[in-house]
Amino acid sequence: MFNVNIIWSNSIVIDGIRIRNPESYHGAGPNTDGINLLSVNRVHVMNVDVATGDDCLVLDAWGYRKDRDPTHDVLIENSYMSIGHSGVGIGSITAGGIRNVTIRNCVFDSVCRGVDIRSNNERGGVVEDILYQNLTMRNCTWEGISINLIKDYNDKGRQPIGDQTPFVRNIRYENIRGDAEREAIYFYGLPEAPIKNVVLENVDMRSKKPEPILLRNTKNIVINGNRY
Template sequence: MVAFIYFTAILFTVTASDIYDVTKFGADHTGSKPCTEAIQRAINEAARNYGGIVYFPHGQYLSGAVELKSNITLDFADKVVLRFLDDPKEYPPLEETIPNGNKITLPFTPLIRAFGHSNITIRGNAMLDGHGETWWARMPPPSTRPVFLQIFWVRNLLLEDITVKSSPMYNVNLKNCDDVVIKRIKIRNPANYVDPGPNTDGININSCKRVHITGVNISTGDDCIALDSNIERNTRIPTVDVLIENSHMYAGHGGVSIGSVTAGGLRNVTVRNCIFNGTNRGLFIKSRRGRGGLVEDISYHDITMVDLRKEGIAIATIYNGSDAGLHNRDFHWEPVNERTPFIRNIEFKNIQGDSVLNPIFIVGLPESSIKNITFANVQIKSKFDIFLNNTKNIVINGNVH
């Protein structure tokens, strides 16, 4: 089970006229005054000319919400700092018409957004600071706050080398995107068991196809990487062909999590050559009755998990958002319907580490057993035993359970 990822880049010869220096449009590079309008003017002018490079020379910049468009590259000089204002007036409610004709309404305009475009790049050794500390104090959970990078219905996306810091809410949030490469980015938010950095998922991938994540380094207040899938207009939109590799996760609810939104289905996902250091759980697949969907053909291999605060590897179709719910045993059989989740054909190979709770924890539903799960050379040290309930054909280091 290996995900094959293809990314088609649109190549063109860059001339001086294709480079749009934001300071030439009035942006202040000292960070002393907002330059939202200047940045957006540069983006709009590049888009009017069928695309180009929107360039940030060395310096510091202060901005509100900006919108990216097709064939735009945000290119940051080395060590640029782009700070976002924390005034809610900069991020008013937003209504967008999506490609299928439906409208979506967001309570806040994202800090950086793109809807229904193609060929977008954000690159450079730059710090993008969302000033989330003010938002977390002002609007603690369950409040919704602005997303940092919200990119929906985009084809051909590249995020490279940037650091995203202190997002008000989700850091990188992708939905219905195809042909995505995310390489060498860093995400930094406080762990929410130390300081309040709530709902700051690192990278969310929802109903996307052909995604390659490599060399990322994430420490955050929710899942480091989360994969989901949805139903739209009664059509399942799956997440398929995802490769996550060569990455390091620190604080977070899960190193790599699948679900709990599984309605559209997820398949052909590979996670390899990663280190999880201090996350709550290492690898977590979660769903529940009412979510539905099929999760299958998932491969995890060559992973080290150190100082995990809860279970090492967890798979559950009884997830309700709480640890108490995850460990509930009072489940009775119900008829299978389109809202029943199914999980099968998962492979774990060459995984080592330690966890505070169960090294392997798998709980299915009476009507939907979790089945065909293989563990080969998996060694996770723990005071607790392996726990299995409502499972079929679980093979752990050669032994069938």
């Protein structure tokens, strides 16, 4: 399963480690997250080289105890991620809330999604104040930049807002380059909880699809100066 798994911890430095696992598509490496950070704070990840069968690095936050257990104040930088399902994934365990995260100066090579945020209306929590900066994404086999809050694409109806409703807001992408087989930018929010206040500045993501940008249930999205 997970290679490096850090839970309910703070003031952690991960520097210079190398992780290798088989691709899950060949049947050998399912659920092998490289670095899994769950309900942590004040974490610095740098100079890592991860190729694995699931997410190269993922941030989660428990919310099932009496008190929420957020993940916050995390810096990920100067690293190389390849092969996995995402270079850096946030969620889908978001119930505790995830905030104040910076991912910068990294290369993502032949991952499914370069960077993604994911949750659904059974997970809850708030994901906010996330900065992605100076990233290169080569040969993403799915989307390049993704935020997805939909669990069941056949059920698009508005649901009551409650403890299990996830909210994603105040996300910023700066100086991103790369290419993707599917959408370059894929944002799919919930009708009752749209993805809000996302800025993409100096982003050049190429896609093989004729419509490289998909926005559903979003508000105040700015892409290279154009507001949607």
